[in-house]
Amino acid sequence: MQDGGVEEDLDAVLRELAGPLRVFAAVAEHGHVTRAAQALGLGQPTVSRALGRVGEAVGVPLVVPAGRGVRLTAAGEVLAAAAVRALAEVERGVRRVREDDDPRTGRVALGFLHTLGASAVPALVRAFREQSPGARFSLRQGAAGALLAELETGAVDLVLTSPLPQRPGLAVRALLEQPLVLALPTGHRLAGRPRLRLADVAAEEFVVFEPGYGLRSTVDRMFAEAGIVPRIAFEGQDADTVRGLVAAGLGVAVLPAAEGARGVVDRPIDGPTTSRTLGLVWREGDLPRAAVAFRDSVLRHPDPLGGGAPGAT
Numbered sequence: 001m002q003d004g005g006v007e008e009d010l011d012a013v014l015r016e017l018a019g020p021l022r023v024f025a026a027v028a029e030h031g032h033v034t035r036a037a038q039a040l041g042l043g044q045p046t047v048s049r050a051l052g053r054v055g056e057a058v059g060v061p062l063v064v065p066a067g068r069g070v071r072l073t074a075a076g077e078v079l080a081a082a083a084v085r086a087l088a089e090v091e092r093g094v095r096r097v098r099e100d101d102d103p104r105t106g107r108v109a110l111g112f113l114h115t116l117g118a119s120a121v122p123a124l125v126r127a128f129r130e131q132s133p134g135a136r137f138s139l140r141q142g143a144a145g146a147l148l149a150e151l152e153t154g155a156v157d158l159v160l161t162s163p164l165p166q167r168p169g170l171a172v173r174a175l176l177e178q179p180l181v182l183a184l185p186t187g188h189r190l191a192g193r194p195r196l197r198l199a200d201v202a203a204e205e206f207v208v209f210e211p212g213y214g215l216r217s218t219v220d221r222m223f224a225e226a227g228i229v230p231r232i233a234f235e236g237q238d239a240d241t242v243r244g245l246v247a248a249g250l251g252v253a254v255l256p257a258a259e260g261a262r263g264v265v266d267r268p269i270d271g272p273t274t275s276r277t278l279g280l281v282w283r284e285g286d287l288p289r290a291a292v293a294f295r296d297s298v299l300r301h302p303d304p305l306g307g308g309a310p311g312a313t
Helices: 003-030 033-040 044-058 074-101 120-131 144-153 214-226 239-247 289-300
Strands: 063-066 069-072 107-112 136-141 158-161 170-185 205-209 231-236 253-256 264-270 275-283
Touching (some): 003 044, 033 069, 107 120, 144 275, 158 289, 214 253, 239 264, 275 289
Parallel strands (some): 107 158
Antiparallel strands (some): 170 253
16 A cells, blocks of 8 residues: 555544544634635535534533634633644554554564573564564563463463463464473483483472473473372472573473583483473464464464474473
8 A cells, every 4th residue: 555545544544533523623723614624635514513513522612703714712722732632642543553463564462481582483583574574573471371361461462382272262373392301410310311201200309390381380290190299399480590400409300302501411201291382372363464474474484493492481
């Protein structure tokens, strides 16, 4: 659409949202009903009716005849100044909403697990902006439970998370099955084994994520499947902190695999659950066009999370 068409469309929206006040402000500016009608592209009877509706709604005279035109009463001066300010705010709001919705220039509110921010999310954003360089992003990191709450209230448009929710009104698409490992201090008595069961470390102290984090619910399920009541020594909020506590010899942990973590060895787990599913979640039916375009870009991406993003919470 050309710029002129955009402005005409914006005028139509403003007439619909704030028509009578806009007419009153134009009459106040021009001091004449006919000139105000010409400036607005409306018929004089339409302007006169709108002006009458504003006066009736307020309940006090706002204009009085003055020669061939009109002038504002004291009450009209007060309301005209307020109307100009209000209409300017409405116009700014409409422009912002329309820009946010446009896939070329729109804003996408994306929530994601903490350490997906290291590489996976930047790669997805870069791929999308290659096609839509004017696109803008509002990025929110947090625990799975908090992110889903923000999704349901509309604070974010899309969430990259795990485990994937099953709730009415939410659409879900799995992106990656991510293996989980037992993280042990390098000097641990079991560090030389190629594979381990949770039963092998049942007597150890564990470092886990706090309740509300997606990985915590997955690990709790793994403990239940193995018939283990873990001795929890520490609860953390991100993978780096948990790994640091493991490296310090303060416990063992179940984590996504990570390369090059100092002081820690990862060992594959034997058991019914040995991975967790990362995926994309959005509200059904009410996504802005910019968010729809980004969602589709993620779903088309050949390797959306880098083949196993490290340590997301």
